[in-house]
Amino acid sequence: MIGIPYGSDMARRRMGLQHIEAFRAVIQTGSMTEAARRMHTSQPQISRLVAQLEQIAQFALFDRSGSRVFPTAEGTRFFQEVEKAFTGLTTLEAAAQGIRSFRADRLRVTAMPRLASGLLTRIAANFMMDYPEAMVSIRSGTATTVHEWVSSGLCDVGLAMLYQETSGVEVEPLFTGQCVAVLPTGHPLAARDVLTPADLAEQPFIASPSGGQLAERIDQVFNAANARRRIVAETDLGASVCTLVGAGLGVSVINPLAAHEERENAGLLIRPFQPAIATTVALIYPPYVARSRLVSVFSDYARRRVQQELTLMA
Numbered sequence: 001m002i003g004i005p006y007g008s009d010m011a012r013r014r015m016g017l018q019h020i021e022a023f024r025a026v027i028q029t030g031s032m033t034e035a036a037r038r039m040h041t042s043q044p045q046i047s048r049l050v051a052q053l054e055q056i057a058q059f060a061l062f063d064r065s066g067s068r069v070f071p072t073a074e075g076t077r078f079f080q081e082v083e084k085a086f087t088g089l090t091t092l093e094a095a096a097q098g099i100r101s102f103r104a105d106r107l108r109v110t111a112m113p114r115l116a117s118g119l120l121t122r123i124a125a126n127f128m129m130d131y132p133e134a135m136v137s138i139r140s141g142t143a144t145t146v147h148e149w150v151s152s153g154l155c156d157v158g159l160a161m162l163y164q165e166t167s168g169v170e171v172e173p174l175f176t177g178q179c180v181a182v183l184p185t186g187h188p189l190a191a192r193d194v195l196t197p198a199d200l201a202e203q204p205f206i207a208s209p210s211g212g213q214l215a216e217r218i219d220q221v222f223n224a225a226n227a228r229r230r231i232v233a234e235t236d237l238g239a240s241v242c243t244l245v246g247a248g249l250g251v252s253v254i255n256p257l258a259a260h261e262e263r264e265n266a267g268l269l270i271r272p273f274q275p276a277i278a279t280t281v282a283l284i285y286p287p288y289v290a291r292s293r294l295v296s297v298f299s300d301y302a303r304r305r306v307q308q309e310l311t312l313m314a
Contacts, residue, residue, distance in 0.1 A: 013052070013055075013056050014056070015053065015056055015057075018049055019049050019050075019052060019053040019056070020053075020082055020085075021039065022035060022039065022045075022046050022049035022050055022053070023049075023050055023053055023061060023078075023079070023082065024079070024082055024086070025038050025039055025046070026046065026050060026062070026069060027071055027075070027079050030068060030069065030070075031068060031069065032046045032047050032050070032069060050062065057074075057078065059072075059074045060072050060074065060075070061074065061075035061078060062075055102131050102133060102134035102294050102297075103133040103134075104133070104135070105133075105134050105135065105294050106134075106135040106136075106137060107134060107135070107136050107137065107156055107157075107294055107295070107298055108137045108139065108154070108155040108156045108157075109124065109136065109137070109138055109139070109155060109156065109157050109158065109159070109298070110138070110139040110140065110141065110146050110149050110150065110155040110157075110158045110159075111138075111140060111146060111158060111159040111160065112140060112141070112142065112143055112146060112160070112161065112236070113140045113141075113237055114161075114237055114238040114239060114258055115159050115160075115161065115257075115281075116138055116139070116140035116159075117140070118261060119159065119257070119281075119305070119306070119309065120138060120159045121138065122305055122309075123159075123298075123301055123302045123305045124136045124138060126301050126304075126305055127297070127298055127301045131297075134294065139155060142236065143160070143161075143212060143213065143236075146158050146160060146284075147160070147166070147168065147169060147284070150169050150284050150285065150286055151168040151169050151286060151287065152286070153286045153289065156285075156286070156292070156294075156295050157283055157284070157285055157295055157298065157299065158283070158284040158285075159281070159282075159283060159284075159302065160281075160282050160283075160284050161214075161255055161257070161279055161280070161281060161282075162213065162279070162280045162281075162282050163213035163214050163216075163217045163277065163278070163279055163280075164213050164216075164217065166284070168287065169284040169285060169286065169287055170284065170285040170286070170287050171282050171283075171284055172282055172283040172284075172285070172299070173280050173281075173282045174280075174281045174282055174283060174302065174303060174306045175280065175281045175306050175310055176278060176279070176280045176281075177255075177256045177257075177278070177279055177280075178256065178272070178273070178276045178277060178278060178279065179214075179217075179218075179253050179254060179255055179256065179273055179276075179277040179278075179279055180253070180254065180255075180256050180259050180270050180271060180272060180273055181195040181199075181200065181251065181252070181253050181270070181271045181272070181273040182241070182242060182245045182251065182252050182253075182254055182259050182268045182269065182270055182271075183245065183251050183268070183269040183270075183271065184245055184246055184247070184248040184249075184251075184267065184268070184269070185246075185267045185268070185269060187251070187269065189203075189251070189271075190269050190271075192271065193271070193272070194271065194272045194273070194274055195271045195272070195273050195274075196225070196227075196273070196274050196275075197221055197222045197224075197225035197227035198225060198227050200222075200227065200229065200251055200253075201222075201227040201228055201229065202228060202229075202230055203229070203230060203250065203251050204230055204232045204249060204250035204251065205229040205230055205231050205232065205250050205251060205252060206231075206232065206233050206234075206235065206241050206244045206245055206249065206250045206251070206252040207229070207231045207233070207234045207252070208234065208235070208236055208241075209234045209235070209236050210234075212236060214254075214255070214277075214279075217277050218253055218277065221275055221277060224275075232249060232250050233249065233250065238254055238255065238257075238258025238259075238261075238262065239258065239262055241254050241258070242254070242258060242259065242262035242263075242265075242268055243262075245268060246262075246265075246267040246268050253273050253277065255279045256270075256279070257281065257309075281306060283299055283302055
C-alpha cells in the first residue's frame with residue numbers, strides 16, 4: 001500500500017478520462033500488462049496513470065502482489081462509482097445516436113398532388129432509407145393550401161412549382177426551366193419544332209383552373225399574342241392534363257417535369273413553347289424560422305434528387 005502525501009500538487013490535480021479508463025481496465029483484467037494491451041499503450045504508461053490517480057484520490061486503489069494487482073476496499077468502492085458514470089456515458093451515447101438518426105423526430109412535408117406523389121415521395125424515400133427512425137408525414141393540397149400550410153408553420157417544408165415571385169414563405173429555387181407544349185401522338189402540329197400561341201389558337205385546349213399562377217401566366221401570353229384558345233377542360237393536376245391530351249382531347253402548356261414524367265404513359269409529344277413561361281421547382285419554408293437540422297438534411301436530399309432527375313430529363 002502506498003502513502004499519499006496530503007496537500008501535494010498531485011492531490012490538487014483533477015482526474016482525467018485517461019486516468020479513469022486505465023483504472024477501469026486494470027480492474028477488469030486484473031493486470032497492468034493486460035490493461036495496457038487492451039488500451040493499446042505500454043505497461044509503464046498504465047502504471048503511471050494509476051499512480052497519478054491514487055495521488056489525486058489520496059488513497060490506494062490497488063494492492064500489488066507480483067504481476068497481479070487487487071483492488072483495495074476503497075478501490076472497489078471507487079470502481080462502483082466509475083461504473084455508474086460509465087453507465088451514464090452509455091446512456092448519453094445512445095441519446096446522441098438517437099438525435100443523430102432523428103429517432104422519433106417528425107418531419108411534415110407538403111406539395112401539390114403531382115409533386116407529392118412523384119418527386120417529393122422519391123425524395124422522402126431516399127431520406128428514409130438513410131434515416132429509418134425518422135417519421136415523415138407527406139400532405140398534398142392545392143397550391144394555395146400548400147402555401148398556407150408552410151407559411152403558418154403547419155408544415156416544416158414544401159415542394160412547390162412556382163410561376164411568379166411568391167411572398168409569405170422563404171423560397172429556395174432548385175431548378176428553373178420553361179413550360180412546354182404537349183400534343184397527342186399524330187397531331188398535325190407535331191411537325192413544328194417550336195410552338196407559339198398562334199399555333200395553338202382555336203385548338204381544343206386543356207387548361208389550368210383560373211386563379212392559379214400557371215393559368216394567369218398562360219392567359220397573359222395568349223392575350224398578348226391575340227390568340228384565342230378553345231378551352232374544353234380544366235384541371236390542376238399535371239397527370240390529368242397529360243392523360244386528356246394523350247387521349248386526343250386537346251393540347252396544353254404545362255411544366256416540363258410533369259410532361260417528361262407522363263410522356264410515355266400518356267403517349268405525349270413534347271415541344272418547346274415560345275414565348276417562354278418560366279417555372280421553378282423550389283423548396284419553401286416558414287418565414288422567419290430557423291431551420292432545424294432535420295429540415296436541413298432533408299433539403300440536402302431534395303437538392304440531390306432534383307439534380308439526378310434533371311440529368312435523366314436532359
